[in-house]
Amino acid sequence: MPARDLYHNQLKNALVKDGWTITHDPLRLKWGAKDMYADLGAEKVMVAEKEGRKIVVEIKSFVSSSDVNDLEEAIGQYFLYRSVLARTEPDRMLYLAVHDEVYFDLFEEPLGKLILEDYEIPLIVFDPRAEVIVKWTR
Numbered sequence: 001m002p003a004r005d006l007y008h009n010q011l012k013n014a015l016v017k018d019g020w021t022i023t024h025d026p027l028r029l030k031w032g033a034k035d036m037y038a039d040l041g042a043e044k045v046m047v048a049e050k051e052g053r054k055i056v057v058e059i060k061s062f063v064s065s066s067d068v069n070d071l072e073e074a075i076g077q078y079f080l081y082r083s084v085l086a087r088t089e090p091d092r093m094l095y096l097a098v099h100d101e102v103y104f105d106l107f108e109e110p111l112g113k114l115i116l117e118d119y120e121i122p123l124i125v126f127d128p129r130a131e132v133i134v135k136w137t138r
Contacts, residue, residue, distance in 0.1 A: 005039055005059040010128035011097050012040060015057070018133045020044045027056055031084045038081050041092070054092040056085060057124060062102045071106065071115065078121055097124040100134050 024041030040057040062070040122138035
């Protein structure tokens with residue numbers, strides 16, 4: 001079982017406050033003989049549509065000395081999980097979750113904007129202190 005991310009519990013609490021039900025903590029992904037673990041699986045029942053939304057969330061802290069290295073690692077992990085999910089649970093949408101400071105320091109800068117634009121990576125931006133969702137992209 002992988003170690004939990006630095007902001008795991010804060011994001012989990014923020015999702016619950018936003019009306020999501022945590023279904024997996026973590027969500028096990030398997031492809032061939034390889035096991036992977038996304039941080040959270042969640043779903044939300046949409047009353048108006050009578051249809052549930054299911055998501056998978058990979059939380060990234062970006063705490064190393066290099067934002068670029070953290071970004072490279074996050075993108076690689078995101079696309080690995082997305083490929084497996086597309087074949088095993090295609091009804092789930094994968095999100096990368098980052099705290100608000102990372103979003104404004106990295107994803108609002110030219111490099112981050114380039115990555116989000118070119119690869120259309122959906123983000124959940126959250127405030128770990130208040131344990132709330134600040135922004136959803138896509």
